[in-house]
Amino acid sequence: MPSTAPARALALFAGALAVIATTCLPQAAQANGDYPSQPITIVVPQPPGGAADQFARPFGQALGKELGQSVIILNRPGANGNIAAANVARITPADGYTVFYGSVSTLAVNPHLYKDAGFDPLKDFQPLTLTNQTPNVLLVGAQTPYHSVADVIAAAKAKPGALAFGSAGNGNTMHLVGLQFQAKAGVQLMHIPYKGGPAALNDVLAGQIPMMFHNLSAVIPFHQSGKVRVLAVADTKRSPLLPDVPTMAEVGLPGVESVAWSGMLVRAGTPAPMVDKLSAAMRKVLDDPAFRKPMEAQGFEVLSSTPDAFSARLKKDYQSMGDVIRAGNVHID
Known part of the structure; x- marks a missing residue:
């Protein structure tokens, strides 16, 4: 009489397939049209x-x-x-x-x-x-004496390492564009990292730090209300929202770009x-x-x-x- 082992193996394999199919049914059904449920x-x-x-x-x-x-x-x-x-x-x-x-x-x-x-x-x-x-922009507090990128560079060269800029944290794009700015302008700034862009911007508004690089979308309302001044856009083109604000290249710093x-x-x-x-x-x-x-x-x-x-x-x-x-x-x- 033939052994029943192969039959048992087949039965076990079929049972395993049934379990797998049942387990995959919800995901398969969602993938076929029920998603998202x-x-x-x-x-x-x-x-x-x-x-x-x-x-x-x-x-x-x-x-x-x-x-x-x-x-x-x-x-x-x-x-x-x-x-x-x-x-x-x-x-x-x-x-x-x-x-x-x-x-x-x-x-x-x-x-x-x-x-x-x-x-x-x-x-x-x-x-x-x-x-x-959104491009990063260089902005300064309304209480600062800086009205142009040239003003910022002159102040930084007068006291190397004393002029501070804030960012959303070490290695954030706001920090990296600051490094680009320093290299192209030939200046040394003091970097102050914060736990997020909003915290750094609040200190610019409060006069605790003079400037920072930040996303244009985050600073538009403060620029429009006169609480900050946007001095330059780190992009290859001007922003249609700030047509009078030059690019970094236009103020003599080509290559300072951060989008x-x-x-x-x-x-x-x-x-x-x-x-x-x-x-x-x-x-x-x-x-x-x-x-x-x-x-x-x-x-x-x-x-x-x-x-x-x-x-x-x-x-x-x-x-x-x-x-x-x-x-x-x-x-x-």
Whole structure:
């Protein structure tokens, strides 16, 4: 009589396949059209009230309407964005329900600054779309005697190392553009790192520090109200919101350029149908004039891109920012 072992093995194998199929059913069903069936969380690695928050909240509201599902904004600041990035990249499930609002600082700069940032931007994330960019600008408090970049350079040369500038933290793009400024202008400044851009800006407004480099979108209302003066834009072109403010190149400092971009990403391994659906919905929001125009009025240049185009820009800036950091010998232990 033939052995029953093969039959038993087949039965066990069939049972295992059934378990696997049953386990994968919810995700497969969502990937085929039920997604999203629960709220989506967008993790913002900056405090409430900052430039990232100003964009993420209205974007989340518009995306929720487009998807027919609630979108929650979760602010999780700390370690220049590393805490939030590492959490999304390594801990949250790759199920399309947690989105990371990443920036050039967190994704292209931080991995070169820290011995262990806690994530690999090129391996741990799946880009969805770029969302916006805004140039960094040099601004001074209204109470200062500086009315031009030439005034700042003259003061810095008169007392090397005494003139202070604030930033959102060591290695942030606001810090790096300050290093570019020093190199091109031939001056030495005192860098004061803060825990976020809003804290540094508050001290400029209060007269505690004379100046800083900051995102245009964050300082527009203060410039318009006369509380700060924007002296130059670190971009290749003038901002349409500040047509009378020159670029760094126009004041004799070519190469002092810093455009801070942001975009939406999910954890690598998220099923392709979910990536495609999220990316398409986000780009529809970003291309809608009803969303785009109010954001542009605040100083954001609204972007919209495919996942592949975002991946290409991330790889390019990851390399270029690494070059700048190594040249400036900047690091955070």
